[in-house]
Amino acid sequence: MSAPTKSVLNESKQIERAAMLIQMGARMQVLESETTLSYERLIRLYKEIAGKSPSKGQLPFSTDWFLTWQENIHSSLFLNIYEYLSKAVTLDTAEQLTKAYRLYTEQIETAGLEALLSFTRAWRLVKFVDANMLTRTACSSCKGQFVTEPYENARHYQCGLCNPPARAGKSKNAGALMLH
Ligand SMILES: [Zn+2]
Numbered sequence: 001m002s003a004p005t006k007s008v009l010n011e012s013k014q015i016e017r018a019a020m021l022i023q024m025g026a027r028m029q030v031l032e033s034e035t036t037l038s039y040e041r042l043i044r045l046y047k048e049i050a051g052k053s054p055s056k057g058q059l060p061f062s063t064d065w066f067l068t069w070q071e072n073i074h075s076s077l078f079l080n081i082y083e084y085l086s087k088a089v090t091l092d093t094a095e096q097l098t099k100a101y102r103l104y105t106e107q108i109e110t111a112g113l114e115a116l117l118s119f120t121r122a123w124r125l126v127k128f129v130d131a132n133m134l135t136r137t138a139c140s141s142c143k144g145q146f147v148t149e150p151y152e153n154a155r156h157y158q159c160g161l162c163n164p165p166a167r168a169g170k171s172k173n174a175g176a177l178m179l180h
Contacts, residue, residue: 010036017094018042022049024098024119029059033123034094059124063134066125066147069160074116075125076146076159078104079136082126083145097123 018035022045026034031042046054066075082100085091091099101122108115117125125147128134137148139159146159 027120
């Protein structure tokens, strides 16, 4: 295959990937990270597909969100699906993210809940795990895998379902999710 043909093919693959991510609701940072297309190109694609300009502003660069109670349960559910897929099938990161995110929202909807984790947050979560800023730890009570800080003490760790914060009361919402 000649070089120009190859680059045209690669370009169309990049556009296809960007389009898929935009449809999932990804923000510009995700598109810039997961495709090789230029910023200007991505902006144009975004407007064309989403029918509006991408929202401005940086994503918060903090792991806190993923560790708060209900958010943690949603994040853990997503990450468990993501990790499962990485063992079960060979997909590139963008495909794996998209597939895992679809499965996450399906499961949330089946439970009659609202998806707290946006696609862009899901992407951010995977980046934090790749950078060893977050990991999964098994709950010492239910044995489910939950998103935690890397140095969580596994012997004493209890998840947000087994040990909900006092303010949570008897919320049936989070309990509707099974993580094990
Ligand atoms: Zn537990």
